[in-house]
Amino acid sequence: MEVKPSKPDSNETYENFVYCKTYLVDGKLKSWSGKSSDVFSNIYTRNKDGEIKPTLLGSIPDMETEPALEALDSAVAAFNRGKGKWPTMRVGERIKCLEKFADKMKNYREEVVNLLMWEISKNKSDSYKEFDRTVDYIYDTIEAYKEIDRKSAKFEKQSGIYAHIRRGPLGVVLCLGPYNYPLNETFCLLIPAIIMGNTAIFKPAKHGVLLIAPLLKAFQESFPPGVVNILFGRGRKIATPIMKTGLIDVLALIGHSSSAVSLQDQHPNKNRLRLVLGLEAKNPGIILPDADLDHTIKECISGTLSYNGQRCTALKVLYVHESIVDEFNKQFAKAVDNLKLGMPWDDAFLTPLPEPTKPSYIQELIKDAIGKGAKVINNKGGQLTNNYSFPAILYPVTEDMKLYQEEQFGPVIPIIPYNEIDEPLDAMAASEYGQQVSLFGRDVSRLAPLVDTLANLVCRVNLNSACQRGPDVYPFTGRKNSAVSTLSVHDALRSFSIRTFLASKDTPSNNKILERLLSSEKSNFVSTDYLL
Ligand code: G3H
Numbered sequence: 001m002e003v004k005p006s007k008p009d010s011n012e013t014y015e016n017f018v019y020c021k022t023y024l025v026d027g028k029l030k031s032w033s034g035k036s037s038d039v040f041s042n043i044y045t046r047n048k049d050g051e052i053k054p055t056l057l058g059s060i061p062d063m064e065t066e067p068a069l070e071a072l073d074s075a076v077a078a079f080n081r082g083k084g085k086w087p088t089m090r091v092g093e094r095i096k097c098l099e100k101f102a103d104k105m106k107n108y109r110e111e112v113v114n115l116l117m118w119e120i121s122k123n124k125s126d127s128y129k130e131f132d133r134t135v136d137y138i139y140d141t142i143e144a145y146k147e148i149d150r151k152s153a154k155f156e157k158q159s160g161i162y163a164h165i166r167r168g169p170l171g172v173v174l175c176l177g178p179y180n181y182p183l184n185e186t187f188c189l190l191i192p193a194i195i196m197g198n199t200a201i202f203k204p205a206k207h208g209v210l211l212i213a214p215l216l217k218a219f220q221e222s223f224p225p226g227v228v229n230i231l232f233g234r235g236r237k238i239a240t241p242i243m244k245t246g247l248i249d250v251l252a253l254i255g256h257s258s259s260a261v262s263l264q265d266q267h268p269n270k271n272r273l274r275l276v277l278g279l280e281a282k283n284p285g286i287i288l289p290d291a292d293l294d295h296t297i298k299e300c301i302s303g304t305l306s307y308n309g310q311r312c313t314a315l316k317v318l319y320v321h322e323s324i325v326d327e328f329n330k331q332f333a334k335a336v337d338n339l340k341l342g343m344p345w346d347d348a349f350l351t352p353l354p355e356p357t358k359p360s361y362i363q364e365l366i367k368d369a370i371g372k373g374a375k376v377i378n379n380k381g382g383q384l385t386n387n388y389s390f391p392a393i394l395y396p397v398t399e400d401m402k403l404y405q406e407e408q409f410g411p412v413i414p415i416i417p418y419n420e421i422d423e424p425l426d427a428m429a430a431s432e433y434g435q436q437v438s439l440f441g442r443d444v445s446r447l448a449p450l451v452d453t454l455a456n457l458v459c460r461v462n463l464n465s466a467c468q469r470g471p472d473v474y475p476f477t478g479r480k481n482s483a484v485s486t487l488s489v490h491d492a493l494r495s496f497s498i499r500t501f502l503a504s505k506d507t508p509s510n511n512k513i514l515e516r517l518l519s520s521e522k523s524n525f526v527s528t529d530y531l532l
Helices: 065-082 091-106 109-120 124-152 184-195 210-222 235-244 257-266 293-309 325-337 358-371 422-430 444-454 489-495 508-520
Strands: 022-025 028-031 036-046 052-061 156-158 161-169 172-176 199-203 228-230 250-254 274-278 283-287 315-321 392-395 412-418 437-440 461-463 497-505
Touching: 022 065, 022 210, 028 210, 036 109, 052 109, 052 210, 065 161, 065 172, 065 199, 065 228, 065 235, 091 124, 091 184, 091 210, 109 124, 109 210, 124 161, 124 184, 124 489, 161 508, 172 184, 172 235, 184 199, 184 250, 184 274, 184 489, 199 235, 210 228, 235 257, 250 257, 257 274, 283 293, 283 422, 293 315, 293 325, 293 412, 293 437, 315 325, 315 422, 325 392, 325 412, 358 392, 358 412, 412 422, 422 444, 437 444, 444 461, 489 497, 497 508
Parallel strands: 172 199, 172 250, 199 228, 250 274, 283 315, 283 437, 315 412, 392 412, 437 461
Antiparallel strands: 022 028, 022 228, 036 052, 156 161, 161 497
């Protein structure tokens, strides 16, 4: 029976270990006999020596470069310069593999959700949401691909040339996801990449890694050898050498731009490498003088502190108009102090931070801001335990503070008062980031010109609501350093593919060949079948 402590530090012991000793390469679940890395939860329990420490959850292979290159060979061979079984397979057949995988994946819901709670301290309802949203994403992707395929199931004719235009795969994809959505965001890259006919190598993030272990078999049983290869270990031993070979066609990464840049730098042929990147952001909330305060505060709580602010879409700075800032601060501070810190399985809103160094980083930001003139305006702000720093609201924050400059990705909230609307707009224009903004207000004559400007500074303007990625059918992207490519259900299919076509001059002999190509059904590319 698994222990589920009810306090962030607990006297209980944990025994439900997962020792993952396999990895997936070339359709085989290979056993790993080399070194392993222990995986810890930052939730404290009593260990076997009787000490109250971060909980040991199990281990993963600490893989070396050699098997990583073996995985690369397997992905390259499965793509086989476009001749492989997978990239040339009929769309309907690839879809069947995905459906098979989704069916199998559903059997691991409880196991994966349990690991999400222990590994990254995501609360229960959000952990279930992450799992279910990912399964839905797979089915929605299948539907979106059918729709794309149906539109290409035809010939066009221009200037005496028939064209049969489809979307084709790009090649071999290296897929790396983040710790805050270790299942959902990695699959939002991996699923569209493979369904379009690419082959992939996937390495889970440092936290939220054990939860991939139960799915290895489902991947192995659902796809032809080499289509999905899964490795565990450190980026420098796995991702770096893979990139150096120059055999990667697409780098698909959700995480920090520093990782994306250093991996791109390893690739010897920059023009060959395509990028699908979801990177950091510093989404602002702009609160206008006529904002509905009650509603705005609720949205700002969820925007700044859902999953402790560890979301790329989190509101990471609030600009509040001078005329209402005192009242806003009073109500907001009270609302933050009322939030409950607890355990993921108790569905607490605030939960321990999965990165052991995060509480001290947050403290550093607070200290730096205080040293430069800001104050913590909520009573509990910055209260420290070994795995948590209670959300601190800092006011007034200025440009010289680290909290202004860095993406905090954690429970600390900078508030900046403004007088003229150009102040937040200028700051956004100068920012390295451009993902989303939340705009709170009611007066249409004030909102209208602002929406027009903001839409050109970011890629989603949220009116009177927190920033978020979903629904997944909407475009998720960013300007500047926040993203490369777009990741909605539909757009991701485009990002991982390229338009490619058969062109044929309208001559009697060519037309006869086209007719035969179609009726013989010998080509999987040339097909006017309507996919039901
Ligand atoms: O970390 C960034 C995520 O894409 C945010 O997604 O808005 O659904 O939490 P979300």
